[in-house]
Amino acid sequence: MTMLQERRDRRNANRAFEQGAGVSRYRLQQKMIAVGDDYWIDDEAGEHRYKVDGKVLRARRTYHLEEPDGQRVATVRSCPLRLRDSMAIEDADGNRTALVKKALIDLLRDRWRITLADGTDLRVHGRILDHEYAIERDGYKLAQVSKKWFRLRDTYGLDIGPDTDPVLMLAAVVALDAMTHPGT
Numbered sequence: 001m002t003m004l005q006e007r008r009d010r011r012n013a014n015r016a017f018e019q020g021a022g023v024s025r026y027r028l029q030q031k032m033i034a035v036g037d038d039y040w041i042d043d044e045a046g047e048h049r050y051k052v053d054g055k056v057l058r059a060r061r062t063y064h065l066e067e068p069d070g071q072r073v074a075t076v077r078s079c080p081l082r083l084r085d086s087m088a089i090e091d092a093d094g095n096r097t098a099l100v101k102k103a104l105i106d107l108l109r110d111r112w113r114i115t116l117a118d119g120t121d122l123r124v125h126g127r128i129l130d131h132e133y134a135i136e137r138d139g140y141k142l143a144q145v146s147k148k149w150f151r152l153r154d155t156y157g158l159d160i161g162p163d164t165d166p167v168l169m170l171a172a173v174v175a176l177d178a179m180t181h182p183g184t
Helices: 003-018 166-180
Strands: 024-029 039-043 048-055 062-066 072-078 086-091 096-102 112-116 121-127 132-137 140-146 155-160
Touching (some): 048 166, 062 166, 072 166, 086 166, 132 166, 140 166
Antiparallel strands (some): 024 155, 062 072, 121 132
8 A cells, every 4th residue: 555545545534534424422521519520421312321430539540431330341540650640541350451641741732642552552632621632543533522512611522433442532531631630
């Protein structure tokens, strides 16, 4: 495959993502005053799909993603003894699936990486503080976070592309939100 063909394929795939082809949509709405940072993640029909259960009074920031029946599907934990701000994502069995980390120094903009357990790096770019960003692998858009469709404060949407693990993307967004908005 030539570089031109690869670029064209990537552009077509990202265009299909933008048009909603095979995309799963979720809505995240944090409560303004919540004990332990608990909130629900709803699907596009408004049904509760996952609960984010923030644990208070712990040495490390910890968030559990649970299905409505209470079954834990992922855990997001801060890594306190690291030079860079980072959070680990673990599956239901406690195995690390990814590490979300901030670049050491970048004066122009925030830079974030998500390193998967297999060593693959995902790139996060956009305005993370404003909840307007994308998560990509090799230029292919895997997920898109946006507030533009919501008028409520602290409500934003997450579109996840086909063939992308929704739990991993949701956990990554929870980690990014926890690191960029630590007091909310």
